[in-house]
Amino acid sequence: MNLYLPIAELSVNLVVLFGMGAAVGFLSGLFGVGGGFLITPLLIFYNIPPAVAVATGANQVIASSFSGALAHYKRGTVDLKLGTVLLIGGAAGSAAGVALFTLLRRIGQLDLVVSLLYVVFLGGVGGLMLVESIQSLRRSNGGSGEIRRSGKHNWIHGLPLKMRFQRSKLFVSVIPVLGIGFLIGTLAGIMGVGGGFIMVPALIYLLRVPTNVVIGTSLFQIIFTAAVTTVLQASTNHTIDVVLAFFLMLGGVIGAQFGAEAGRKLRGDQLRALLALLVLAVALRLGFELVSTPVEPYSTSMPSGEIG
Amino acid sequence: MRAVVSSLLDPCRRFAGRRAIGLVAACILMVAAPSPVAGQGALETFEIGLSTDRIGITSDFSGTRLVIFGALDNADARILRQQRYDIVVSLVGPRQPVVVRKKERTLGLWINRGSETFNIAPASYALASTRPLSDITRESFRVSLSMGIDDLRLSTNEGGKSHVFLKPETLEIPAPADEDPTLVPNRDEYATALRRIRRERGLYNQTIGSVEFVSATLFRADLQLPADLPVGNHTVRAFLFRNGIFIRQSSEPLLVSKIGFEALVDNFARNHAFLYGLFAVALAIFMGWFGRVVFKRD
Numbered sequence: 001m002n003l004y005l006p007i008a009e010l011s012v013n014l015v016v017l018f019g020m021g022a023a024v025g026f027l028s029g030l031f032g033v034g035g036g037f038l039i040t041p042l043l044i045f046y047n048i049p050p051a052v053a054v055a056t057g058a059n060q061v062i063a064s065s066f067s068g069a070l071a072h073y074k075r076g077t078v079d080l081k082l083g084t085v086l087l088i089g090g091a092a093g094s095a096a097g098v099a100l101f102t103l104l105r106r107i108g109q110l111d112l113v114v115s116l117l118y119v120v121f122l123g124g125v126g127g128l129m130l131v132e133s134i135q136s137l138r139r140s141n142g143g144s145g146e147i148r149r150s151g152k153h154n155w156i157h158g159l160p161l162k163m164r165f166q167r168s169k170l171f172v173s174v175i176p177v178l179g180i181g182f183l184i185g186t187l188a189g190i191m192g193v194g195g196g197f198i199m200v201p202a203l204i205y206l207l208r209v210p211t212n213v214v215i216g217t218s219l220f221q222i223i224f225t226a227a228v229t230t231v232l233q234a235s236t237n238h239t240i241d242v243v244l245a246f247f248l249m250l251g252g253v254i255g256a257q258f259g260a261e262a263g264r265k266l267r268g269d270q271l272r273a274l275l276a277l278l279v280l281a282v283a284l285r286l287g288f289e290l291v292s293t294p295v296e297p298y299s300t301s302m303p304s305g306e307i308g
Numbered sequence: 309m310r311a312v313v314s315s316l317l318d319p320c321r322r323f324a325g326r327r328a329i330g331l332v333a334a335c336i337l338m339v340a341a342p343s344p345v346a347g348q349g350a351l352e353t354f355e356i357g358l359s360t361d362r363i364g365i366t367s368d369f370s371g372t373r374l375v376i377f378g379a380l381d382n383a384d385a386r387i388l389r390q391q392r393y394d395i396v397v398s399l400v401g402p403r404q405p406v407v408v409r410k411k412e413r414t415l416g417l418w419i420n421r422g423s424e425t426f427n428i429a430p431a432s433y434a435l436a437s438t439r440p441l442s443d444i445t446r447e448s449f450r451v452s453l454s455m456g457i458d459d460l461r462l463s464t465n466e467g468g469k470s471h472v473f474l475k476p477e478t479l480e481i482p483a484p485a486d487e488d489p490t491l492v493p494n495r496d497e498y499a500t501a502l503r504r505i506r507r508e509r510g511l512y513n514q515t516i517g518s519v520e521f522v523s524a525t526l527f528r529a530d531l532q533l534p535a536d537l538p539v540g541n542h543t544v545r546a547f548l549f550r551n552g553i554f555i556r557q558s559s560e561p562l563l564v565s566k567i568g569f570e571a572l573v574d575n576f577a578r579n580h581a582f583l584y585g586l587f588a589v590a591l592a593i594f595m596g597w598f599g600r601v602v603f604k605r606d
Contacts, residue, residue: 004367004535006566006573011370011535059588066596108409108420227589234585238577242588249592253599290417297411297418298501302404303425 007241021251029259034194054192055233072216089181090225097189126279194222354556364567397529401432402540431538435514510534
């Protein structure tokens with residue numbers, strides 16, 4: 001069953017789109033991530049122009065993170081104050097990210113930068129997570145698998161402009177909080193991801209936010225970062241395909257429910273090890289594309305960088 | 309039968325509107341009975357007509373066939389019998405600038421390095437002809453008419469022309485390409501790559517033998533149009549050759565546009581981009597909430 005996508009301007013198979021959404025939704029429900037880092041590369045593998053894949057990926061992330069954040073809000077594991085400061089930085093970051101995206105596309109280096117960022121960030125985060133979770137798996141004999149961090153202070157806690165975040169039991173400068181938000185927002189603009197896979201370790205390891213608050217807060221702020229990215233991409237690059245996004249979301253919300261179910265049967269460190277392997281696999285796949293000899297070394301685009 | 313007649317008549321009506329009454333008479337004659345072929349020395353007249361002047365792209369569009377009818381009148385009977393008349397019909401897509409980039413290995417990575425811009429490359433090109441183009445006419449004609457994928461003009465110099473309208477009955481060969489800078493065919497590696505990429509995507513195609521005479525004076529051409537046919541103003545161009553010499557051409561506009569839901573979404577995305585973005589966000593929020601409500605699992 002084929003469908004013509006009005007913005008991507010090509011015919012795609014509806015079942016494939018729905019299946020992709022469902023598969024990514026399942027994984028995002030399982031691991032508690034937005035799934036943007038999976039959906040964008042998948043769309044690119046499926047010949048969707050990278051620019052449309054990135055922008056529409058950001059749109060899809062809103063749906064899955066809203067769904068997740070809602071559940072966390074009910075459980076009281078969202079720090080709204082911390083989330084708000086993060087998203088102020090995030091909004092500025094997405095504006096920078098979308099501007100960079102437009103510039104890179106014009107000079108024809110967008111695909112390269114997107115792939116490089118994916119390889120570096122997914123490779124780095126995946127590698128660290130894998131090491132950490134394997135250590136945790138070895139250590140724990142029936143533990144909860146939660147990451148425990150002592151109240152140790154690092155250089156970040158010496159910065160000025162301190163603010164108190166009650167729910168996170170945190171008294172910290174707003175500078176690193178804004179900075180993390182900005183960085184994630186920029187990545188969201190260029191890579192079409194929510195940035196949860198970078199946000200979560202940054203909040204845990206840099207700011208020492210309690211793990212139970214981290215995922216909810218990260219999802220909360222990602223909704224807004226992805227929303228700003230979506231609106232900016234729509235107004236500057238015309239690369240959001242709502243028809244494409246709709247079918248991905250439809251598959252996504254259904255898959256997420258089954259993923260969350262499956263997630264309850266696994267332990268925290270097992271989940272993290274699996275997620276790490278998945279993240280590394282995507283990084284390797286993209287890295288391979290960068291170094292292997294391309295079948296077609298030539299590519300065409302419009303002078304603005306749009307696919308023509 | 310009735311449909312056939314009306315579709316045959318259709319082109320007549322169309323060029324009747326554009327030309328003088330004499331042609332209407334010719335058209336009626338042509339359909340009513342095999343028209344008497346004019347004697348030697350008379351000038352051939354050559355016209356084409358489309359059954360439609362627009363193609364709509366809908367959500368299930370998967371390419372289409374475009375049938376073009378044409379009439380060749382006052383043809384020399386002897387030449388016609390010997391099949392020395394050749395017809396080439398092409399649909400030239402909207403001419404849009406395109407950048408072709410080439411990846412080169414740099415520090416182990418494949419990175420876009422070189423690039424070339426072609427300012428008038430047609431976004432699509434479909435061609436039908438009576439015989440292989442190289443048998444129909446010589447290269448200099450093909451180049452100056454920008455006819456055939458390999459001789460398609462992709463860029464011009466400043467003030468250059470996309471194609472040259474040769475005077476009918478031009479019996480002499482146009483100036484060699486290297487004397488007129490606007491006539492240099494694009495033959496470098498980037499142009500070749502562009503042709504190859506578009507040919508592989510089905511955007512450029514040419515088929516030999518898909519122009520046939522259905523009567524002594526009427527011919528039909530079948531053009532195959534791809535699923536991702538670009539939207540915009542296309543032009544049907546038809547060329548008539550006699551003994552390998554270009555003698556007549558005729559062209560008709562054809563508009564390709566998205567219709568229905570696709571057009572709605574596309575217009576919304578382009579003309580109200582900010583609102584469209586907000587809509588996309590609202591849709592995502594709704595879908596996220598909807599998923600939560602439908603599957604109350606926690």
